[in-house]
Amino acid sequence: MISVKGLKKSYGDTEVLKDISIDIHPKEVVVVIGPSGSGKSTFLRCLNMLETISGGHVIIDGMDLADKKTDINKVRTEVGMVFQQFNLFPHKTVLENITLSPIIVRKWSKEKAEKKAMELLEKVGLSDKANVYPHSLSGGQKQRVAIARALAMEPKVMLFDEPTSALDPEMVGEVLEVMKQLAQEGMTMVVVTHEMGFAREVGDRVVFMDGGYIVEENTPQELFDHPQHERTKSFLSKVL
């Protein structure tokens, strides 16, 4: 599904990603953890070219993002993204937030897009909020709408960039619940998060990043209970 080979990313002289290689399979849930500045968010953003890549290859669904001829908008329709700050469109209603891209990018009819949107709102438990504007929603509700918005494009992969980090503690659960349900339905997911409970429960594989490298990757049980590297051990001892 996603194949990353020798991915490098630098800003000027600062190398943020040094040499990342990983394969992510269909229906797999990969959770990326690591300290701040380890490059985990940058890595995720490289997967849909929100960051231009400085070296190596990212191949998604057979399309190489490093290839200049690749239609990046086409790739992005297959890759949904959920942001830490939600980034809902404040001048559009919840329903319009969800239907806009299917209508103008996928060229769906308004009826088809709205039907799909209502199904998704049902799924994230917000059918009654279809016609309100985002500012009247709580953080957790905003993030669930953002998830529905990304799903409306029927992506093959979903990327989550610290989706619960900007939420009040009591709202974290409702968002994680939606993500868990999504994982159970077989969505391929890459999740950058600090929620270790979620990583252990939902993740098929956990990747520990530090200093621009993947230090260690394993099943959640192995990685959390028997970390191999000193760096992983010291990180886990602080967060668990």
Place this chain on the structure above:
Amino acid sequence: MDFQFDIIREYLPYFAKGTLLTIGMSLIAVLIGLILGLLIGLGKMASNKWVRLPFIWHVNFYRGTPLFVQILLIHFGVMPLFMSPVNPIVSGIVALSLNSSAYVAEIFRAGIQSIDKGQMEAARSLGMTHVQAMWHIILPQAVKRMIPPLGNEFIVLLKDSSLAAIIAAPELMYWGRAAQGQYYRVWEPYITVALIYLVLTLSLTYLLNYIERRLEKE
């Protein structure tokens, strides 16, 4: 103080004509300035440094030199290359438009850049092209923020159109000066002219407030 109303009465038709021309010149200059300003604002945001350069200097020049000087340069220096005899109304409109475009360009750029980067990222991550994201997501939000400073700019332009009197464009201030010149009276013509300008700018202010409130509700 003896206030000679008959001077005002005598000049009233001229003040009316001048007011209409002031409104006309300002309207045309606002429209041209707005369109030019949008294009220049876009040009200033181009990713290529050499493309940006002429737009940056357009803004630098028209914002950095007095409008009075620009009017004289355009009327006596530039316009004779295009028309003979030079029509001072046209010169006035050209100078006001160019001057206004520099300020509008900055308002436009600031409006767009004030929108959170996450909005563009979210739109692009949903597969929209840069143009689609600009049109559907960034511009509608930016335009709302641009209304108050644009309103301010329009009011400034309306008042600044009085400088066209110096090249004998027969707008409101021109007739004020004519009346002053004929009777050597200061208060009657100038206070009348000032009041008319005040009525014009206040009308514009309330119109803009109304538009702002309408947009707020949406």
